Amino acid sequence: MTRDLPTPAQPLRIGTRGSPLALAQANETRALLAQAWDLPFEAFEVVIIRTTGDRVIDRPLSQIGGKGLFTKEIEEALSAGAIDIAVHSMKDMPVEQPPGLVLDGYLEREDPRDAFVSLSCTAIADLPEGTVVGTSSLRRKSQILARRPDLEVVEFRGNVQTRLQKLEDKVAEATFLAMAGLNRLGMIDSVPARAIGTEDMLPAIAQGAIGIERRGADSRVAELLEPIHHVETAQRLACERAFLAALDGSCQTPIAGLAEIEGGRLRFRGEILRPDGSEVLAEAGETAIADGPALGRELGETLRRIAGPGFFSV
Numbered sequence: 001m002t003r004d005l006p007t008p009a010q011p012l013r014i015g016t017r018g019s020p021l022a023l024a025q026a027n028e029t030r031a032l033l034a035q036a037w038d039l040p041f042e043a044f045e046v047v048i049i050r051t052t053g054d055r056v057i058d059r060p061l062s063q064i065g066g067k068g069l070f071t072k073e074i075e076e077a078l079s080a081g082a083i084d085i086a087v088h089s090m091k092d093m094p095v096e097q098p099p100g101l102v103l104d105g106y107l108e109r110e111d112p113r114d115a116f117v118s119l120s121c122t123a124i125a126d127l128p129e130g131t132v133v134g135t136s137s138l139r140r141k142s143q144i145l146a147r148r149p150d151l152e153v154v155e156f157r158g159n160v161q162t163r164l165q166k167l168e169d170k171v172a173e174a175t176f177l178a179m180a181g182l183n184r185l186g187m188i189d190s191v192p193a194r195a196i197g198t199e200d201m202l203p204a205i206a207q208g209a210i211g212i213e214r215r216g217a218d219s220r221v222a223e224l225l226e227p228i229h230h231v232e233t234a235q236r237l238a239c240e241r242a243f244l245a246a247l248d249g250s251c252q253t254p255i256a257g258l259a260e261i262e263g264g265r266l267r268f269r270g271e272i273l274r275p276d277g278s279e280v281l282a283e284a285g286e287t288a289i290a291d292g293p294a295l296g297r298e299l300g301e302t303l304r305r306i307a308g309p310g311f312f313s314v
């Protein structure tokens with residue numbers, strides 16, 4: 001039993017970005033912790049931290065450069081002891097953490113699929129030739145162009161509300177969002193969104209999963225997180241992130257992958273694309289759950305070999 005549980009006077013400080021989705025994720029973590037330990041909400045404090053990714057909104061993410069655009073400042077606060085845990089969208093997390101920090105707590109994964117969002121159409125296939133679609137994701141852009149080279153893809157940044165306004169304003173006819181974000185924001189019924197099957201658009205690595213980062217030396221926090229940790233999510237992400245690590249993936253490379261567990265077996269599909277969508281390389285495999293990381297690594301290395309140097313630069 002943990003001896004010193006957080007109290008309203010000395011709350012556990014939960015660091016997060018200030019976007020509506022990030023706040024929803026931090027509050028979900030807070031509620032799960034309060035429930036698991038039978039503590040009042042006030043024993044947990046949400047601390048908002050502004051990141052480079054939040055500050056620079058006039059350029060595509062891929063052009064700002066550097067890893068961890070949405071995480072660097074939060075990790076600095078965690079290392080400095082200004083917060084006790086950090087709640088992240090695992091999709092935005094580099095595969096390696098700074099020295100002293102550990103990212104091994106996961107909430108149960110939400111729907112990993114992407115959503116097709118449009119006021120006028122219901123699927124990519126229905127879009128008239130030459131239609132303009134908006135996305136800020138290199139992966140989604142490449143996947144769309146691979147399927148529909150006739151479409152025009154324009155840069156589309158901002159939160160869900162901003163993007164919907166851009167659809168209203170006819171800046172683009174359609175856009176793409178994570179189902180997980182729409183669900184967590186409680187917006188799924190108020191947005192013209194349709195889930196895209198993972199055979200049609202393979203999600204980003206770790207899409208829909210929330211990770212909780214802590215200081216490795218902080219065993220009290222490790223103990224606090226244990227009851228809200230979701231083992232199957234961790235097993236799926238271990239495979240997906242091993243795939244990403246083998247490909248040295250960052251936000252600047254179009255990489256997709258999804259691990260699924262059924263009947264005690266883990267199935268993984270992964271793909272890499274040229275940024276212009278002119279080529280897609282895919283691999284899939286199945287293994288025992290414990291061997292998920294080895295499978296992810298092996299398939300990542302296979303794809304890297306097949307792709308050769310320069311694959312991502314065209």
Ligand SMILES: NCc1[nH]cc(CCC(=O)O)c1CC(=O)O
Pocket residue numbers: 089090091092176177178180181206207208209210
């Ligand atoms: N890169 C931004 C980001 N990071 C996580 C999500 C969605 C939630 C998730 O995948 O867990 C989003 C927005 C989006 O892709 O629509």
